[in-house]
Amino acid sequence: MNDKRPIRATSGTNHEGTSAHNRRVIIDALRLNGALSRADLARATRLTKQTVSNIMEELENDGLVTSRETVRRGRGQPSTPYGLVPEGAFAIGLQIDRHITRAIAVDLVGNVLIRKEANLPAGGPVTGTPVVLQLVEDVRAELKQRVAQAEKRLVGLGVAMPGPFGIDQDDAENPWMMGPWQRFPLLETLSAGTGLNVTLQNDAAACATAERMVGAAHGLDHAVCLYVGYGIGAGLILGGELYRGARSNAGEIGMALLSAGGGKTVEHSASLASLYEHLGVDPMAPDIYALIDERAAANDPDILAWIEKAAVDLRWSVHLIETVFDPQTVILCGGAPAALATRLIEAMQPLLPSNADHAGRVLPRLQLGMTDPWAVARGAAAEPIGHAFDPRFSAILKS
Amino acid sequence: MNDKRPIRATSGTNHEGTSAHNRRVIIDALRLNGALSRADLARATRLTKQTVSNIMEELENDGLVTSRETVRRGRGQPSTPYGLVPEGAFAIGLQIDRHITRAIAVDLVGNVLIRKEANLPAGGPVTGTPVVLQLVEDVRAELKQRVAQAEKRLVGLGVAMPGPFGIDQDDAENPWMMGPWQRFPLLETLSAGTGLNVTLQNDAAACATAERMVGAAHGLDHAVCLYVGYGIGAGLILGGELYRGARSNAGEIGMALLSAGGGKTVEHSASLASLYEHLGVDPMAPDIYALIDERAAANDPDILAWIEKAAVDLRWSVHLIETVFDPQTVILCGGAPAALATRLIEAMQPLLPSNADHAGRVLPRLQLGMTDPWAVARGAAAEPIGHAFDPRFSAILKS
DNA sequence: CTTTTAAGTCAATTGTCTTGACTAATTTGT
DNA sequence: ACAAATTAGTCAAGACAATTGACTTAAAAG
Structure with a gap:
């Protein structure tokens, strides 16, 4: 009688989902095509001019886009293109590999601002985690110093390391296998240690993320x-x-x-x-x-x-x-x-x-x-940016 | 100056996209979990009770769901579960294979109502298309005869045949290769011949579609x-x-x-x-x-x-x-x-x-x-149903 | 210098979900 | 037997975001 089987369902959506999607669509269009006028955006996204105008005003207030020189394209009022502001968002990417770790800071359009690397001591995550955390903090500190607003525009920390994840391996002895790292609760540790949103992917996926964003x-x-x-x-x-x-x-x-x-x-x-x-x-x-x-x-x-x-x-x-x-x-x-x-x-x-x-x-x-040796770290950094700004199904869903 | 490069962008969405998504989410939840009460649906989809109530009333008016016996689950007012109405929608699936073609009619929940098959003459689509069209018409006629409302609830014709598509092959002589069919404008021909929405997938994809819907x-x-x-x-x-x-x-x-x-x-x-x-x-x-x-x-x-x-x-x-x-x-x-x-x-x-x-x-x-020999045809038929009723990213987009 | 065309804004409207208060029906506890 | 607790579901007003149509602005074409 007490029927407690969990009910499985996709999440519904509401006005905020709609709005969030449209914001993402516009940011994506600007990243893909470069600066565009409100009229161009309206045509490309199939939204009305008015809707685009409202969203653009919001994005401008949020410091994500700015107007550029007006351009005359034949008859009619000249258009004002808007482009992404590189300083609109930042992310840190972290690569963990066998004996080295690299951290990188990128901005909204994928420019690399800071690169730092460190050697990883033998001993896996127990000795490695402090090194990794320090490296991230170094990058973060330099970023904060160079861009005053950077800290509050930091959308997350993307981590990449070799897979596969969650497989039981018998490799404790081989220093070239990453087993100890792959079994370690890395996400939780880094999240607690930095206070940032942390995501993890394997190094091939990170490269693909980088190629998709800027390659x-x-x-x-x-x-x-x-x-x-x-x-x-x-x-x-x-x-x-x-x-x-x-x-x-x-x-x-x-x-x-x-x-x-x-x-x-x-x-x-x-x-x-x-x-x-x-x-x-x-x-x-x-x-x-x-x-x-x-x-x-x-x-x-x-x-x-x-x-x-x-x-x-x-x-x-x-x-x-x-x-x-x-x-x-x-x-x-x-x-x-x-x-x-x-x-x-x-x-x-x-x-x-x-x-x-x-x-x-x-x-x-x-x-x-x-x-290049930094490709994986770049991809790791691209993930939080994409997560925050790319149009995606899950972004329209509630909660 | 006349900058006519096409602008690439994802489509935006609006209120109707929201509503369409929520309808699909509810239908999907009912297919996945069987009959559910409005309160259950609200919890599972994260929508409010009121929103679910409004959508359920609409779905009931559209003949897609009906109420079932109320059930008492402990304290509180008994709930009224709603379930999908099988006769809420129909689709026809068509399999085209080397020497045989099969057509099938299914309903909203995947029940198979009608099965018919015919031999395909040698000679590829030129001689085969009339046979195929006739088979589809036979199934359609029988469906119309058995369910009065079927014709206007027919959401489409799904076609499956062996791939790959669009590859230049040198196989004119081998009757076991489907090259002539794969190069033929099948979608357009069937669409014109039946007036239905037609989609095409390979036979493995069709099976996967069937397994996902009811397997x-x-x-x-x-x-x-x-x-x-x-x-x-x-x-x-x-x-x-x-x-x-x-x-x-x-x-x-x-x-x-x-x-x-x-x-x-x-x-x-x-x-x-x-x-x-x-x-x-x-x-x-x-x-x-x-x-x-x-x-x-x-x-x-x-x-x-x-x-x-x-x-x-x-x-x-x-x-x-x-x-x-x-x-x-x-x-x-x-x-x-x-x-x-x-x-x-x-x-x-x-x-x-x-x-x-x-x-x-x-x-x-x-x-x-x-x-079973009908699995591919079932999957072909499941595609239009899924296209019309499953939650999907593209379903929220405008136009 | 008038007409045409296109960009963009303003103000009112519409569609859809949300909110909070309410009613209804059942079990639990005294 | 009856009040309290709990859950399902409705009602009516409100909030939010996109839409609509009229308007303003600015340039090119005739």
């Missing part, structure tokens, strides 16, 4: 970022939003077995970890990025040999991504040095045939995205 | 249907909605090469096409479904041999799906006879290790979904 995926609804870093992963932009999966582990393509037998994965042959091993260099060397970049640029034969083998598996990865996700484009990105990434893309040509091969393509099947 | 994926936000039919595919429920990809070809896992070399795909070993070839039976035999079902149920050694080989590749497919999509569960479904599907699932145990293997799972990693 090759800007304005695309369907794009996959093939992330080549210490591991391999895919960041998924599906239907205009980052897709996380049920437990934030979607896109872990580097862990996919190449076939039913064997037990090999793409990570075995195409990750930077495999490159370091192939070259016999120490992954912890502080100048490793520059070193690899130089040797790749100089067409070092050892590197070329690795590239040949890696390209085979990466070519298959692109084929798989295209077959399974049907994206508009695939973007190669991550912590690989630019020279290496460029050569990888060259070596991957010609790509394997796939459904992506059709008449009427406008975007290349594979293109180069951000390849 | 194993009911109420799940992240589920992948591994479709085993004449071909192999995956229907993707991602973030609560069917995911189609940029060109409706997402999930074509059967076309994924098993590795960079070789050129083999899962379809080569695990599709019903491969089974028919293995057994040396004619795929066009009218009783093939019953035949395979019987032989599988009797543990025919030829069938068991095929199952052993197919299970290897399907096991890998499940591993890949779990690694790449991170779903709550994987559902095996499609046109495979029940006895065969059951044995396949058994033969696939134990599954390959993957990220889906973690403490605290509630759903099985792999489960059996709909396996």
Whole structure:
């Protein structure tokens, strides 16, 4: 009789949901198209001139947009374009990797204002958390000093680290596995330690977030970022939003077995970890990025040999991504040095045939995205900005 | 000066968008939980009692819900549950396959009312379209005859056929490829021929739509249907909605090469096409479904041999799906006879290790979904219903 | 210099959800 | 038996945000 099964339902919405959505739509349009007049915005968003005017006034009061020079476009009253104010919002991005952590501050339009990094001591989160918290505080302090209003316009802290999350692993001994961090209540700890909204994603997802906000995926609804870093992963932009999966582990393509037998994965042959091993260099060397970049640029034969083998598996990865996700484009990105990434893309040509091969393509099947050690941190920082300002279904719902 | 670049933006919303969303949320809650009282609905959707009352009155007037027996649940006034009226809406589903076409009529809650099928003549859409149109008209006529109000409550025609779509293929000679149909302007032709809203999806997506509406994926936000039919595919429920990809070809896992070399795909070993070839039976035999079902149920050694080989590749497919999509569960479904599907699932145990293997799972990693020749048609029919009544981002947008 | 066209504002209106007070029906406790 | 507590549901007024149509402003075209 006492029927206490929980009732499952989507949340309803109300006027505030409507209004919030329309604000986001306008901010998104300005980010995507640059400065636009109220009339342009009204046409693009299908809202009335009056509604747009009201929202623009609000946004201007909130310091998120400003007017620009009026422009004359033929007959009729000249229009006044409005553009986003970079200082309208800030976010901090944090990357936690095996032996290093990086923090970054970005503004509303994705400009990077501050970069700081620190070495992570061995010992996992117990010894690492204080270092990480201090790094975030350093960035925050400098931001506060440089922009008076920054503190109250700080929308959150985005964290990125290698996945997968929530899987029971038997890796306590291997310093290159992140298991202790992945099992640690990082969100809660950082949230308590900073008082900020904290979100967590894996490094491939972070790269995809960055590419969507300011990179090759800007304005695309369907794009996959093939992330080549210490591991391999895919960041998924599906239907205009980052897709996380049920437990934030979607896109872990580097862990996919190449076939039913064997037990090999793409990570075995195409990750930077495999490159370091192939070259016999120490992954912890502080100048490793520059070193690899130089040797790749100089067409070092050892590197070329690795590239040949890696390209085979990466070519298959692109084929798989295209077959399974049907994206508009695939973007190669991550912590690989630019020279290496460029050569990888060259070596991957010609790509394997796939459904992506059709008449009427406008975007290349594979293109180069951000390849720098800070790409993941940038993406981590982009997440809170996108969360606060991008149009999304969940943003219209109540509570 | 004449700056005519198109402006890209998401559409805004208004009061009607709000109202439409809330209606959908309520209908969805009733489908998901069965009959609920106004007070229950208000709690579940976070709307106020009054708002729910207003919407319920509207829905009752529209003939979409009716009140049920009042129930006493402890202290307080007894509540009056409201449930969906099956006759509140109807849709027709159409499956087009190599040599057969099936049409089906369903109601708002997914009951199948009418089933009809016809053989498709060789010659592709030129000779096939009249047959298909006639079949749809037959179903429509019978529906009209059985339910007086059906015609004006018919929300659309959903079509499913094998993908991929829009790819240039060189297959004119092979009667088992659907190229001519896939290149034909089917949507436009059927829309003109019936006057209905027509949508198109591939057969795996259709199965996923059916599983989500009335099957194993009911109420799940992240589920992948591994479709085993004449071909192999995956229907993707991602973030609560069917995911189609940029060109409706997402999930074509059967076309994924098993590795960079070789050129083999899962379809080569695990599709019903491969089974028919293995057994040396004619795929066009009218009783093939019953035949395979019987032989599988009797543990025919030829069938068991095929199952052993197919299970290897399907096991890998499940591993890949779990690694790449991170779903709550994987559902095996499609046109495979029940006895065969059951044995396949058994033969696939134990599954390959993957990220889906973690403490605290509630759903099985792999489960059996709909396996009957009508599953695709059911899914095709479910699409227009879902389009008309499910809460979705695009439903709140203007125009 | 009048007409046409487009940007943008003003004031009144409309549609939808919210609020707070109310009624109705049932169980619990004395 | 009866008052108190609790829950379902309604009523009527109010609040909020988008809409409408008339108006003002400013430029180009004829």
